Amino acid sequence: MNPYAGCTHRCAYCYASFMCRFTGHQESWGQFLDVKVNFPAMLEKQLSGRSRREGRLIVGTVTDAYQPAEAHYGITRSCLEILSHHPALEVHILTKSALVVRDLAILRQLRACEVGFTVTTLEQKTAQLIEPGASLPRQRLVAARQLMQAGIPVWVFIAPLLPGLSDTEESLVNLLSTLNDMGIKEILLDSLNPYPAVVQRLRNIYRQYFSSALPYLEDYLRHPDVYQDIVIDRLQQINEQTGCQAHFI
Numbered sequence: 001m002n003p004y005a006g007c008t009h010r011c012a013y014c015y016a017s018f019m020c021r022f023t024g025h026q027e028s029w030g031q032f033l034d035v036k037v038n039f040p041a042m043l044e045k046q047l048s049g050r051s052r053r054e055g056r057l058i059v060g061t062v063t064d065a066y067q068p069a070e071a072h073y074g075i076t077r078s079c080l081e082i083l084s085h086h087p088a089l090e091v092h093i094l095t096k097s098a099l100v101v102r103d104l105a106i107l108r109q110l111r112a113c114e115v116g117f118t119v120t121t122l123e124q125k126t127a128q129l130i131e132p133g134a135s136l137p138r139q140r141l142v143a144a145r146q147l148m149q150a151g152i153p154v155w156v157f158i159a160p161l162l163p164g165l166s167d168t169e170e171s172l173v174n175l176l177s178t179l180n181d182m183g184i185k186e187i188l189l190d191s192l193n194p195y196p197a198v199v200q201r202l203r204n205i206y207r208q209y210f211s212s213a214l215p216y217l218e219d220y221l222r223h224p225d226v227y228q229d230i231v232i233d234r235l236q237q238i239n240e241q242t243g244c245q246a247h248f249i
Contacts, residue, residue: 164213
C-alpha cells in the first residue's frame with residue numbers, strides 16, 4: 001500500500017527511484033510527490049468487494065507512507081482507520097518517520113500490526129547527508145520505544161549498509177547495542193543495491209563529504225561477494241559481543 005507516488009525523504013540510496021519513469025515527472029527522485037487523495041475511498045471499495053477476509057497488507061514499499069506530507073494530508077491515517085474495521089488483515093508498516101506515533105491509537109485497534117523502522121546509521125551528520133528529508137535516526141528510535149511501550153511489535157531494518165560509513169565495527173556496535181538495550185529482538189540487515197542511479201548519487205556524496213570512505217564503496221562495487229562474506233563475519237562477532245540476533249535477509 002503506497003498512498004503517495006514519489007518520496008521527499010530524498011534518500012541517496014533509494015532503490016525506488018526507478019519509479020520516476022512511471023510517473024510522468026521530469027524532476028529527479030525526491031523532488032516530486034503525488035498525493036493519492038482518492039486512495040482511502042479506493043481502498044474501502046476494494047476491501048468491501050473481497051471474498052477472502054484474511055490477508056497481509058504492507059504499507060510503504062516504494063514510498064514512505066509517513067513522509068512529511070502525511071502530516072498535512074492524513075492519507076495513511078485514513079487508510080488505517082479503514083483497515084481497523086477489517087480485523088482479519090495483518091498490517092505491516094515500514095518507515096523512516098517518527099510521525100507514525102501520531103496514529104498510535106489507531107494502530108492499537110488493529111488486530112495484527114507491526115512497525116519496522118529503517119535505521120541506516122546513528123551518526124547524525126551521515127544521516128542528514130544521505131537521507132536529508134527523513135526523521136533523524138534518534139527520533140525514529142524514540143518513536144520505536146513509544147510504540148513498544150504501547151504494545152506494538154517493532155523491528156528494525158539496517159539497510160542499506162554503506163561501505164566505509166555504516167558497516168564499520170564501531171558503527172554497527174553502536175547501533176546494535178542501542179537496539180539491544182531497547183529490547184528490539186528482530187533486526188535485519190541488507191547490503192546496498194548497486195543500481196546505476198544509486199551508485200552515481202552515492203559516489204557524488206562520498207566524493208564531496210566522505211572521500212576517505214570512497215575506496216570502500218568502490219571495493220564493494222568491484223567485489224560484492226567478498227564484501228558480503230566480510231560483513232557477515234563481522235556481524236557474527238558483533239552479535240556475540242552485544243547479545244543481538246541480527247542477520248541478513
